[in-house]
Amino acid sequence: KQEVTQIPAALSVPEGENLVLNCSFTDSAIYNLQWFRQDPGKGLTSLLLIQSSQREQTSGRLNASLDKSSGRSTLYIAASQPGDSATYLCAVRSNYQLIWGAGTKLIIKP
């Protein structure tokens, strides 16, 4: 059974720092891996989708990598800003379902 883990559960860093969020999964047979952002009281917004054949995807200050063989993905945020404060969730696609991690709550201190 696929399991997705995100460590740490919470992270607080000063504004301007580069940071890395981690996601690990137990079964390497995935179609893709996605990173989402969740703001309080709002729904989830897709940030990046990495196909199983890809190694990384970039969007602005965000870069996501995927290493299927080791069951790991990282989300790199460059030059963090207070507006980046949110909960970040990763999800892997197995068959028709997305299997989700519990998320990392990120706080960027001004």
Added chain:
Amino acid sequence: NAGVTQTPKFRVLKTGQSMTLLCAQDMNHEYMYWYRQDPGMGLRLIHYSVGEGTTAKGEVPDGYNVSRLKKQNFLLGLESAAPSQTSVYFCASSNLGQANQETQYFGPGTRLLVL
């Protein structure tokens, strides 16, 4: 273009009461999903639908029923609410043209408290 909307935003129920959560999408998506999100846990799939008139069970379907009578709407029903169903419920939709291209679009969530 409203995307995915959910009704209501918040509801309090007593144990044993019933209610229906409504999800609507205006993107002509084939696939729709209902998730629940509990503290410290990832989203868990309750039920999903791959097209109008079809539904299927997800990871945690017990105590819930769903219907997809119209392509744009996906209803989640609780026949006899229990305190364990206190959660935040999210609806999502997608067009699964190719499995590795799919992105799900989420509604803002419904916060449900069962006393």
